[in-house]
Amino acid sequence: MQEFDVIVLGAGAAGLFCAIEAAKRGRKTLVLDNGKRIGRKILMSGGGRCNFTNMYASPANYLSNNPHFCKSALSRYTQWDFIALVQQYGIAYHEKTLGQLFCDDSAKDIVDMLQQECNKAGVQIALQQDITAVKALEQGGYQLDTVAVSRRCHSLVVATGGLSLPNLGATAFGFQLAEQFGLNVLPVRAGLVPLTWQPADKAVFEEISGVSLPVTAEANDVVFPEDMLFTHRGLSGPAILQISSFWQPGDDLIINLSPQQDLHGFLQEQQQQHPDQELKTILSRLLPKRLVEKLLEVKVFTNQPIKALQGKALQKLADSLTHYVFKPNGTEGYRTAEVTLGGVDTNELSSKTMEAKKQPGLYFIGEVVDVTGWLGGYNFQWAWASGWVAGQYC
Ligand SMILES: Cc1cc2nc3c(=O)[nH]c(=O)nc-3n(C[C@H](O)[C@H](O)[C@H](O)COP(=O)(O)OP(=O)(O)OC[C@H]3O[C@@H](n4cnc5c(N)ncnc54)[C@H](O)[C@@H]3O)c2cc1C
Structure with a gap:
């Protein structure tokens, strides 16, 4: 002994x-x-x-x-x-x-x-x-x-x-x-872990695996500003790892895709300066081009000259990009x-x-x-x- x-x-x-x-x-x-x-x-x-x-x-x-x-x-x-x-x-x-x-x-x-x-x-x-x-x-x-x-x-x-x-x-x-x-x-x-796609999101977004951008990620009233990364399986990057510890299955994950710039103000400015330019071109000034193409695919916007967005339409577009809601399927679990x-x-x-x-x-x-x-x-x-x-x- x-x-x-x-x-x-x-x-x-x-x-x-x-x-x-x-x-x-x-x-x-x-x-x-x-x-x-x-x-x-x-x-x-x-x-x-x-x-x-x-x-x-x-x-x-x-x-x-x-x-x-x-x-x-x-x-x-x-x-x-x-x-x-x-x-x-x-x-x-x-x-x-x-x-x-x-x-x-x-x-x-x-x-x-x-x-x-x-x-x-x-x-x-x-x-x-x-x-x-x-x-x-x-x-x-x-x-x-x-x-x-x-x-x-x-x-x-x-x-x-x-x-x-x-x-x-x-x-x-x-x-x-x-x-x-x-x-x-x-x-x-599992905490500090990547979140995984629902099948419908996977079909769209896995193609832009590797794209990353600064965001704020929000779940359950907690917000983290950092980078987010699209992966084959879902979302990762520091902002997502941080928020994963607060996210529970079934919760929404709210992403602000333009945390560093007043998006509505930017769109108003672009409307005045380039009224005939298409939204896809304008949004690509702010966001990764491959992401903009996917946002078009999931009909967050329709590609038309920015002058066509009248009344509250510009604000609505800004809101949908600053409150983009994902519903993750789950996490990658203890493996990662x-x-x-x-x-x-x-x-x-x-x-x-x-x-x-x-x-x-x-x-x-x-x-x-x-x-x-x-x-x-x-x-x-x-x-x-x-x-x-x-x-x-x-
Ligand atoms: C990939 C990765 C990267 C990380 N990077 C960071 C970072 O940069 N900064 C940071 O702050 N945190 C980081 N973490 C978290 C950090 O590593 C852990 O929080 C920390 O190691 C916990 O320390 P611990 O001593 O409690 O446990 P551990 O470091 O996990 O040590 C537990 C030990 O117990 C042993 N053990 C388990 N079961 C048994 C058993 N039945 N019998 C005998 N021995 C057993 C294990 O082999 C292990 O050696 C990271 C974690 C991972 C997985």
Whole structure:
């Protein structure tokens, strides 16, 4: 029987960060993971450059059944703390857009940094571990079994992440473990994920796959201004990934195709200057030509000289382009989702320590918890922050 003070399940962002902090406190700490290497999601994040935090991260950038829960951890380990660590390791980084910080070279820099921190603090790591059973011990603490070995610990930290990218080792283990100990788990669904076409839209729009433009995307009264990309399967791009976390099956997705320009004003101006020009030509000044052709095909407008649009017709055309309604069929699901919404109910956890209120010594951190960030480095910041706070207590 191997004995540890702390066992952390999951060698991802949250698990490694927690283990480092626990080991720094002198706790004998072991991290177990089912994969062949640590930090697999970090390595492929941000297109291989890891968007490791966001300069503007605040509780407002997170979705949770209890929006207050994340405040404590985010305020005690901030983006500035993580940036200081990255600087200490001399990792070159840059702001891409909207406060999103990426490595200049490779996400591997972040994983190497975490590995070095683990080495310095004395964290032990065991990979390719298939946990067969977890039980609470009568005298306190937990026992974890694999086929080969049984291990005991005082504190068990669950950092097994969400369900996205199942081929990268994602499992529902953390949710099942929570349920095993009687903790409530809120329904989970894919977030930060492309949306798919209804068959009728697919027939029209898949031909313009690759076209992208700045839009605002709106669902359930939430609006994100960013780029949208047409794909073979549906809509993607940052605006769509962001709104996907707020969109529910059956909801409308409202797209403003001209968020940066007063469209009605533009059309009025064009009507005065080029009354004989056709609408297709005029709209192609503002929108990608291939998209304009498709809008014509679905009869958003008929191709006629702009002078023919009299009375309220110009305003009506502007409205239909600034409130273009798609009814997505669904999402691409966990196969391509960046995150899992929902998870272990925050009401079950202490926001100060991340420990389960009714199960002493059991902690949940990172994505397995019902706290999900927007696109843009917020999810890693939650992983670092929740891992850090649990590491102070476990
Ligand atoms: C393609 C992609 C790109 C992303 N890019 C970004 C980005 O640039 N910025 C950002 O902020 N967020 C990004 N995210 C989201 C971010 O990666 C996650 O929110 C974050 O990794 C969550 O950290 P975690 O430690 O909770 O879980 P994970 O990083 O998922 O780690 C969980 C670990 O637990 C292990 N595990 C699972 N089940 C078991 C089990 N049964 N037994 C043992 N081990 C187990 C897994 O193998 C994994 O190593 C991206 C996600 C994806 C999928």
